[in-house]
Amino acid sequence: MEFDVTARRRDAHGSEARCKQAVIPLDTDPAGNTDAFNPAELLLAALSACMIKGIERVTPILKFRLRGVEVRVHGVRRDVPPRLESIVYEIVVDTDEEDRRLDLLHDNVRKFGTVFNTVAPGTQLSGTLRRRRPGEEGPPS
Known part of the structure; x- marks a missing residue:
């Protein structure tokens, strides 16, 4: 490809x-x-899209039922040399699936994402995947 x-x-x-x-x-x-993504924001958006696309790809295979997904990403830039020093993400899934199935979904995101696996070796990349809490603002879609 x-x-x-x-x-x-x-x-x-x-x-x-x-x-x-x-x-x-x-x-x-x-x-x-303010009307466009800067290069660092574009990289974070690509990482977010990679995670969501990976979820879309694997949910039919796992027969994982979800109503929505939201990815929140925070990057910290270092000046010398200029680079993203760390990236922390939170994937929020609107689902009734069991916790072990959420863990399985997260494992798939980490193992099979092209952008995820390109970024991970060059930065401190960490994050969580969790269930959306009842009444939580901004329902994922």
């Missing part, structure tokens, strides 16, 4: 990335741009 993305500068305030029929605005302005 191979992937191709093309990015181009739009102006001094932003760029865009294209893949297939999709376009993503990029924050490449040194002053920042």
Whole structure:
């Protein structure tokens, strides 16, 4: 499997990335741009998408029933050399499945995610997968 993305500068305030029929605005302005993801945020979004895609891929195989998923990611940047020093994630699953099945789902996310396994060796990557609590704000979808 191979992937191709093309990015181009739009102006001094932003760029865009294209893949297939999709376009993503990029924050490449040194002053920042609140209407787009900066490169570090884009990496965290890719990691989040990888986790959700892995869950979507494995739930039919495991016959795992869920109503929704939300991934929350926090990255800490180190200045010298510039890099993401650590990434902590929380996967919140809206499900009635047993705890052991949640553990199995989390194991699959960690073992079979392309972006997850690319990022993990180069940073302190850790996190949890938990069930959504009754009444918790912002239902995953």
